[in-house]
Amino acid sequence: MIHFPAFDRNLRHRVGIVVVLVVIAALLALTTDSFATAANLTNVARQVSINGILAVGVTFVLLTGGVDLSLGSVVALSGVTCALFAHPGEYPLFVPICVGLLTGGLCGLLNGVLVTRGGIAPFIVTLGMMTVARGLALILSGGKPVANMMPALTDLAGDLGPLPIPVLCFATVALLSGIFLGRFRLGRHLYAVGGNEQAARAAGVSVTRVKLLAYGTCGLLTGLAGVVLAARITTGQPNAGQAYELDAIAAVVIGGTSLSGGVGSVIGTILGVLLIGIINNGLDLQGVSSYYQAVIKGVIIVGAVWLDRRQSRS
Amino acid sequence: MIHFPAFDRNLRHRVGIVVVLVVIAALLALTTDSFATAANLTNVARQVSINGILAVGVTFVLLTGGVDLSLGSVVALSGVTCALFAHPGEYPLFVPICVGLLTGGLCGLLNGVLVTRGGIAPFIVTLGMMTVARGLALILSGGKPVANMMPALTDLAGDLGPLPIPVLCFATVALLSGIFLGRFRLGRHLYAVGGNEQAARAAGVSVTRVKLLAYGTCGLLTGLAGVVLAARITTGQPNAGQAYELDAIAAVVIGGTSLSGGVGSVIGTILGVLLIGIINNGLDLQGVSSYYQAVIKGVIIVGAVWLDRRQSRS
Amino acid sequence: CKKPAERKEGEILLGFSSRDLSAEYTAKLSEAIVEYAKTKPGVKLVMVDAQSDVQKQFSQVENFVAQKVDAIILNPCELEASTPAVDYVKAAKIPLVLVNQVTKSAGDSYIGSNDFEAGRIAMEAIAKKLNGQGGVLMIHGIMGTSAQLQREAGAREVFAKYPGLKLIDQQTASWDRAKAMALTENWIQAHKGKFQAIFAHNDEMAMGALLALERASIKKDVTVIGIDAIAQALTAVKEGRLDATVFQDAVGQGRGSVDAALLLARKQPCPKENLIPFQLVTRENLATFLK
Amino acid sequence: MLRACQLTKTFGGLSVLLDVSLDFRPGEVHALMGENGAGKSTLMKLLAGLYRPDGGEIQWRGRSVRFATPHDALTQGIAMVHQELMPIPDLTVAENLMLGMEPVNAWGWVDHAELHRQATTWLRQLGTDLETSRPMRTLSVAQMQVVEIAKALARQADVILMDEPTAALSDHEVSALFKAIATLRQRGVTVVYTTHKMDEVFRLADRISVLRDGHLVATKPAGEFTPASLITQMVGRELAQVFPPVTTTPGEVILTVTQLTREPAYRDISFTLRRGEVLGLAGLMGAGRTEVVSAIYGLQPADAGAIRLLGKPLVLTSPADGLTAGIGMLTEDRKGSGIIPAMSVQHNLTLAALRHYCRGAVVDASAEKAVTRQAAADFAIKSSGPAQAIQQLSGGNQQKVLLARALLAAPEVLILDEPTRGIDIGAKAEIYALIGRLSAQGTAVLLVSSELPEILALTHRILVLRQGELSAELNPRQTNQEEILRHAMPR
């Protein structure tokens, strides 16, 4: 087996989150019959995969010290463009998929260009992209869901053997991103830029290229999430993805990535995604009223992060 | 007249935004008859006042390098608690007002305590508060709008002489905050903490106190916005204020406040609030379809900030 | 007084504030209003989108009043909270037509249907299908919105009528298909075999529930009903996947509101209320709704 | 007056201070000496309330005290000049200087006129007339350092802890500081002083304490030490010779700079640099040395003029260009443009030369680890391991990592901007030897330093910069400090 020192270290650093995850899972397994079943765990995996893909993507951006608020809107836009090219009998399967990915990638690159060349704060750039992409999704779809998608595409939300395809997508994306960030030179540069941009530049790192890469990758993965979502709900929904960016960023930050950049890991992000996913699933299984769900969810997230940070400080 | 060096300096720094504002206003005045009327300008002022109060509040938090995502939910929660104590004949007018303000203030303080004592990232703390406050608003109201408010309270959304009371609130809040941040020691310490927390601490500034002050003030003003909103729509609406935090933070950042803290001014925030307000008003007056509105709004905001930053760099 | 320049002599200017153009039903209604107004000579209609924000809609109404439009068509966001906007228009003595949603204060005319009815019709259909016996799951819209509150209230009346009908669990999916899908997946785990029907507050969520049930291959054991009769839901009914939806006549409501607004603007008498009833759409009567 | 009793401090299980007991008397200048990482800064931070001790106690005027925050220490009358610069970049010089002591008027408003007046007074005492309304971010490192010192003076404390206050200063400011310290001493103020500059210690100190590996090894009146004995105490062995003799002869011209200009920082800078040559760049604070060499590295491109490497014109828009062309640089601002704080020592070290430790695009972890181990040994970098975050290293050790980073890229032209800033005497000797070795291998070195002895001893040639203009070219064998200063002083 290949040895991943960074992997082990990151897992060790996030011991607090792991503990919270295990405790919650154990509690759920004890108090409900349905939690610890294969079917339900597959469910959890399936449900977290879209947020997971987004979270891995935005990890790139957060590591450089930026932020991307346009995730949700770009998910909707890519879903719509994908669905527009996905009517049965018009194009082969790869066309709508590529269109969706490209849409996301282009939005991300544009974000990156505005941040690096324009020198505008990422918050503003991606907030702008958030409204623009939503507007475009509505314009392109005429405000209505784009239905009638080819079965080959909607099948992508189905299973491959025992595993749902969205879960496979998430796992692949996470694995590749983890290797890239942990082992590649450019991955290292991402951390450097986020840790101290000036110093990274002085050490010969091309800050512009690194940031373009980060925003572009994030956009591409957002496009992927858009395609997966469209396949799952069998439509391109112009108003889909509302506030997805918050869930994704929350997962990343829970996983120990600093919002000011330079610190973080994909493994942490995965833990954050799982924590949010298990809370959502568990509260539904327990039949907690939706008013209290909100309160409990907020408290658990803050509590988990508090424990985790206390843990890693001592 | 009292001399405000900080005021002049800040206005000079934000020349780009002022230019964009003036250009847009001039365009609107030329292309529509209704924009440059007293009635419409009063409208604009009234419409921006809630976002304005929130934006001034969150300026405090952003200056310390933090963030507050709970604004929208806390607006709803304070509106609900205020409305619960506002049924005619039960309590005198000041009771619901104080309850609303206190609700907001306590939420803000709790945010501050978790950030300072708990050492948790502001993003996570206030994201938690965002869901918790929304849940509490739904629980307290039973999920239904809290109606039947005393006329004395709903009158607070009316006019005092020629000026709407919400506008007066916004103006007062902005003036006091501007003086506080520009002239008072504690205000300057806010900038110091945001600029370099370690340095401020080493110089004997109580970072904890400063941050508590910032989050507390932000919460209090959020409570005020909640009360004003409840008075304006004559109900405590548990699902009000969705995404208000984004508009408020956008206004502040457009106004030149840095998300990493230490730089910014109330005058910039006011300009940001006005820019967003005038864009919204103008696009509605022009009858632009709402899908295109989103696109145009996003482009104008990014463009304005780009111009502004280019301006202040040269 | 100053009149907008783009207004020709004798032209009638209508202002229309839509609740939320990114919601499919409202978009359909709004499109009907805009299209129908275009067919009327000498009429100009300005549409704005409140994006589900009461305060924003209030501002838009203020803008219309400042523009001195001849009549306002309002598709209110909320029952309670939109009342001040209605009062404001009435105080400005501008004719006001409410469409699809009432407020505490009445306008000069109301065109639409009652969400309470929609909830009742959908739940009645479920009760009939289950013969008054069985477990039901309810998927709510965004909590605290009037559509959610009234559709729930309508459904509750039916539960009171049939003691054999049990509400097993309920949860919000915020009008969102993906959320409803995940929720249903979780419910399938938690309440396997204990429920025979799902009532969703709109078709989007019903479609999500439907997809989850189909994926788990248990759709045949579960009745799913939504509200709104959006295009995809009608297709699903036609294909025998969705059991029923509740039709709301967007085009009828839209035309009715423009007609009413024009009557009021010309100071002609206009009926106070024009209720266009909801209708249950099943496979049997589907043909009338698929045009 | 102030007494440390058996103070102990550990970080993550590693003791950095063990059982240190010291007393500081009113009116004395007490020098704390020791190698990089000996624990000097840690001791000072304990006394100033930035850290809390894990063992032992601090006594203040005979009573045991616990400082929870720096604020507590300040109110008791203990102020500190920190080794690391702590600017608040967007506040003005005056606001930075008077932070926490802003004068207020009757309304409770900050009195800006008074604020600037007081700030100006304190800066004058240190011999600078820096404009107090400038934003802190526009200052050079040296200017920031002066502000930091003035900040501590302005506290009018009874004890001032100075952690390498002169590391970035040139002689002019240093003598002003010494004058100020003399006045403090007369007023009965205790000054605790850390430095790696030997001459300063003997000019200033009444008593000297030596720390080695967290232990106090000696406390004696300064008169009882000789430079040699002090070094022996610090390093634990004898140091034969600090400056190696210059033995190499420069080869062909490798770098030609013609009429380099960037107003208002510098203009018309022309010079050449040969293989194996060590060229010194001297000047006073703010003379523009940093800016000139930054342009040659691509960090801050010039507006006009040409740079040629081996006759080929270079277009330098970013440091990446400089690196590919074969130019390396150690920057002056360790914290601002040097370290990446949260990154490990290893990752910081290899950052500029990472491509040499890659297979394709993938980092070769074992090669990286090997080179880190090698560098740690070569430069005597004291850390708990290559995975330790660089921000946890002592200042001098951070500097060594950065120096090693610049060398790993194996540049043909190496620019060193204040390379020995904050480095202990032992390591300095090694760095000097290293410069000699590099020059012998044919590397051209451009050395910017405010320590004139360093420049005089190591270089083949000295250029003097005065207010952005070249004022002289001197032969180090035939000149002295006075002559250099004469050319450096503004007219």
Ligand SMILES: Nc1ncnc2c1ncn2[C@@H]1O[C@H](COP(=O)(O)OP(=O)(O)OP(=O)(O)O)[C@@H](O)[C@H]1O
């Ligand atoms: N926050 C920290 N975490 C872990 N180790 C630390 C931390 N701060 C300091 N150290 C370690 O403590 C030791 C002493 O550091 P200190 O800064 O006191 O040295 P110093 O004598 O001031 O050295 P220099 O001359 O280089 O400034 C060093 O080995 C350093 O790595």
Ligand SMILES: Nc1ncnc2c1ncn2[C@@H]1O[C@H](COP(=O)(O)OP(=O)(O)OP(=O)(O)O)[C@@H](O)[C@H]1O
């Ligand atoms: N009194 C002053 N007023 C305004 N700007 C100054 C002043 N002194 C220096 N500067 C500016 O500060 C910067 C300092 O230049 P630079 O860092 O290159 O100097 P240096 O010779 O390296 O000296 P040092 O690094 O010791 O400060 C330059 O941009 C210079 O224009």
Ligand SMILES: [Mg+2]
């Ligand atoms: Mg030190």
Ligand SMILES: [Mg+2]
């Ligand atoms: Mg310099």
